[in-house]
Amino acid sequence: MNHLLPALPPVWGEWLRLALEAAATLAFAMSGLIEAARKQLDPVGVCVIAFVTAFGGGTLRDLLLDRRPFFWVQHIEFLWALLALCIVAMLFMRQRHFQPTERAMLWPDAVGLGLFTAVGVDLALGLQLPPLVAVIMGVITSVFGGVLRDILCNDIPRAFNDHRPYAFWAFAGGWAYVGLGLAGAPAWLALALTVSLTAGLRLVSVWRNWQLPSWRA
């Protein structure tokens, strides 16, 4: 993750990025919390699924790329924050309904989709992997936390069967990041454009209720 930083406009860029990452990680964790609570898991299960949803995609990417330490070992404050979130959520979430939370999460989740895709692509390109592999690593980073959440909750992954484009925009955004890099754009600009494009397309496709075509007529 530090790979991009030297090229970012120093102070505010770094802070903005860290804030976006924290918001997106939070949104991913909340989606895990909500799904696990819906399935009536016990508190241990809810916490584990929140962790897996938030960190699973990046961990799988790091495993595949053979990177150590994992990003959540480097940034261990994220782990502690998530543990605190789980405890707080356990105390406060009982009497609330989920719908408002889900709508509130749409924005940071879309930003996370773009941001984590760009980070994954960037890390893979930094290891000299070919563009197609780098884009796949970007999609894995942003999408597979949710896939692992759904596997643990014993569902078919939502990203694969709800017919709303999600991983598709990550795939498109990953190619945009690759293209911007080849075109010589500075890293901070490529990152900003990729996040805007991916998150924007995701949000528009939710608002307009765009559907992927059905596989069979």
Add this chain to the structure above:
Amino acid sequence: MNHLLPALPPVWGEWLRLALEAAATLAFAMSGLIEAARKQLDPVGVCVIAFVTAFGGGTLRDLLLDRRPFFWVQHIEFLWALLALCIVAMLFMRQRHFQPTERAMLWPDAVGLGLFTAVGVDLALGLQLPPLVAVIMGVITSVFGGVLRDILCNDIPRAFNDHRPYAFWAFAGGWAYVGLGLAGAPAWLALALTVSLTAGLRLVSVWRNWQLPSWRA
């Protein structure tokens, strides 16, 4: 995968092997496509499951053996070919029925079972792992793509509960490969015999409808 090549009869052996690998990978991908389409996944899900079915077993083996680059990074043309296959399948498969495709896949799938087992065993032996571990790596290579497919599709893996011997023949074929190696057979001969034996037993057991014994009487 290049490990075996120097010992193969140079030109035609290499081409034959590449053709078999391509056919088997195609058969694995098609089994993913069909299963995902049956489950009414959206096009993104169908493509992801085709990829995971085709490459999941070898990727898990490479992860366990700590091998990098992954074979699909070394042979990136396989990734591109699979992407093209998914797009073509999406355009053409809608109006077709699945049964003929499944019957057509029986042969290349059986060949893949033997071929990927032999490749996995060979790679593990090359890393000085003990024979039992090498055979397990062979079984993982040829069987776990399908296992991951079924996990993602939210089924109990077919290899574990359809009572038709599949992983069992991979296990037997893996030991055959080990034995042939110990007996001093050249690599190309060990490969050819293992593939013939494993694929042959698989095909016979399908035609004769052999069943594994039930666990409980």
Add this chain to the structure above:
Amino acid sequence: MNHLLPALPPVWGEWLRLALEAAATLAFAMSGLIEAARKQLDPVGVCVIAFVTAFGGGTLRDLLLDRRPFFWVQHIEFLWALLALCIVAMLFMRQRHFQPTERAMLWPDAVGLGLFTAVGVDLALGLQLPPLVAVIMGVITSVFGGVLRDILCNDIPRAFNDHRPYAFWAFAGGWAYVGLGLAGAPAWLALALTVSLTAGLRLVSVWRNWQLPSWRA
């Protein structure tokens, strides 16, 4: 695993520990066997699930910590023993009922929970990982074999939804091990206390039927 040995009282300590490990691995394997037989899997599936339940947690830990060779490659006699167990179980278990076996497994399973947690924490601390990460590795070592078993059997992992504290005691025991290490306790004492504490709490919580609080009121 050899990491702790020099500090143990030499001969009997080592033997005791090996005996406990063997008993716990056996208990984990049996829980996989029973669950898979209940789901009517075929013999191949039952054996694979026994292997995954027994070795999955430690393998995932080794993958995450980038340790090779895996512990089951170093101690390949465990693999052979498990293979023998599967064959014996297939011949003898048909006519028996499961309840007595399950009660008999409660003790070694609880010991395994404590022992594998301590081993996982110890390995991670030895790699200079922070305490929270080490405790997570301990929990993964002792709990994720069962999680993988339930994923393969197409269930929500029991550790996440049966409301009986299991992973929770592993988490607590992991912190106890960390604390004892910081307090300067010799490794064999830290191990013995962690195992006693974790296994004891697990057994008490089963006998007293303690329940985790429900997530929603």
